[in-house]
Amino acid sequence: MLLMPDKSQLLIIILLAAFLTCCNSSPGKNTKFIFPDEDSIPISQAEQLSEEAIDDISRNISSPVEIADILQRMNVPFSSSYLASSIDAGRINTSFDKALKLGILGADLGYLNMYEKTGTAIDILASIKKLADGINVGQFFDFETMKRLSLNRSNLDSLLFLSLDSYNQIDKFLREKGRGQLSALMITGVWIEGQYLATQVLKQFPDTLLRNRVGEQKVILNDLIMLLAPYCNLGNEYYALCRDMQELREKYRGVKITYTIGEPQMAEKDGALVVVQTDRSNVEMTAEQLEAIINTSEKIRNRLIANN
């Protein structure tokens, strides 16, 4: 026989139901497969991309870490001159600037971590905290732990994990909460700063691997433009950013990326599967094209960090 609960019992049951609901995460999801071919969708159509399609655009938060890895392989010394040190988080007012600069500083943090420059990383962490709090995503950074890890070089891998993981969580959170424009800005900031780092180093230290990496960014830039496209008309600052990215795309127009097809080679090594891709991408880019890309990347990045 069922007993009717009294008022206090009913209240507890409601609270319990609410509690269980709020604490249930569902990280797994089934996204539809509507991946657009980069070069085939004009901006006018990209503005109408569905949320599922936007979810299927790559978001390279970790790209500066990969660039820093290449620089280390090239034996390029660390230089603080590449950092966006003019950013004063206390003077940034708009959500647009906060999100964009959160991305820029995130890229700098990745570069610093890879070069084990933990002292400077602590300063940047303080700015990142201010910016993250400013757009209400500070909860994804465990700043105390990150500071502690920064002080201990043996924990650099953990610091890198926490940094990248925090940015990945913010990206996911912003998209899920219908604040995709801020997520797109943050991703753009990360990419612009990574592009600036790669191109500035390339000016001083010519290297085929890094040169190709810059040329291949044509593919990633197209993704980024599609990611930003739905927000280009949200205001003057969004419009200006979209215009900048289009200008950079123009500089990439003549860069050719060709592909050759091959079958992947697989082998087992120490219980792990090792797969060597025999497909190849090849970049054709003239010195003039590269120079134009370097100059435009520098101009855009410096404009973005100048408006504090």
Added chain:
Amino acid sequence: MKKLSAILFLIMFMHVLSYGQTGEPFISQCVMSAGPNATYLKDFRIQLGKSSPQQDFRYKQVFAFSKNMKYRFTLCNGDKSQSQLIMKLVDDTGRTVLTSFDPKTGKTYPSVEFICNKTGTYKILFDFKDFQQGLGVGVVSLIK
């Protein structure tokens, strides 16, 4: 009333404990298991129910991989998973570049290294073997 409150409190407490077990420590452990020469790039947290056989893996994400870089995929299963977490990588032309599961032998690999020679956007697909229910993490690392 006191008895009911105590039972409800216990349920809530147990729920918090079980939730904690599926959270960050599990992911950190998986990241750590990628090895000392691996730099973390991204993780994918997969939670799927049992399903009838599908044409393709159910959890899909996009990631950009770069030429001349070596990556490692580390696949970790939660305690309550009914089968192994498996993955495959598909390039932008729809070709399968790698899979962590050999359908001929039934062997699954918890770790897969990928030497990339074509920069581009790839789809990473995850599922649990035989479309069972499970909870797992797939970690992408850069190998130095």
